[in-house]
Amino acid sequence: MSSRTETIENLLRSALQPAELLVKDQSHLHEGHAGAQEGKGHFDVTIVSEQFEGLSRIARHRLVYDSLGAFMESDIHALRITALTSAERQARG
Numbered sequence: 479m480s481s482r483t484e485t486i487e488n489l490l491r492s493a494l495q496p497a498e499l500l501v502k503d504q505s506h507l508h509e510g511h512a513g514a515q516e517g518k519g520h521f522d523v524t525i526v527s528e529q530f531e532g533l534s535r536i537a538r539h540r541l542v543y544d545s546l547g548a549f550m551e552s553d554i555h556a557l558r559i560t561a562l563t564s565a566e567r568q569a570r571g
Contacts, residue, residue, distance in 0.1 A: 482519055482553050486546065490525060493545035497564055498526035504558075518555035525560070526567045535561070 483503045490499055505519040523542065530538045538561035543550055550557070562570070 480519075483521070485549060485553070486521060486523065489546050489549060490523070490542065494525065494527040494529050494541070496525045496527040498524070498567065500524040518553055520556040520558075521554060522558040523560070524562075526562050526564055528563060530561050531563050 480503050483501050486501045487499060490496060490501075500523070502522040503519060504522055507520065525542065529541065533541065539559050542557075542559050542561060546554065546557075
């Protein structure tokens with residue numbers, strides 16, 4: 479696991495107390511891409527938290543971005559987010 483992945487996990491766990499969290503570093507799939515050339519990474523995050531209850535998809539994404547704070551600017555070029563409540567996760571199987 480990369481240190482950036484660990485940092486993302488730590489920031490999200492601290493801010494959102496997720497029941498589930500999976501962070502995948504997909505930077506290797508984007509070699510040669512502008513963000514990769516700048517040294518920033520591409521990540522895929524799946525997070526299940528009750529803090530998403532009643533929030534729109536956009537509001538959930540903003541909450542994730544806010545939780546990552548300055549790390550969004552310094553180390554992340556692209557972030558794919560799947561943000562669910564526990565009930566939504568159960569419904570998906």
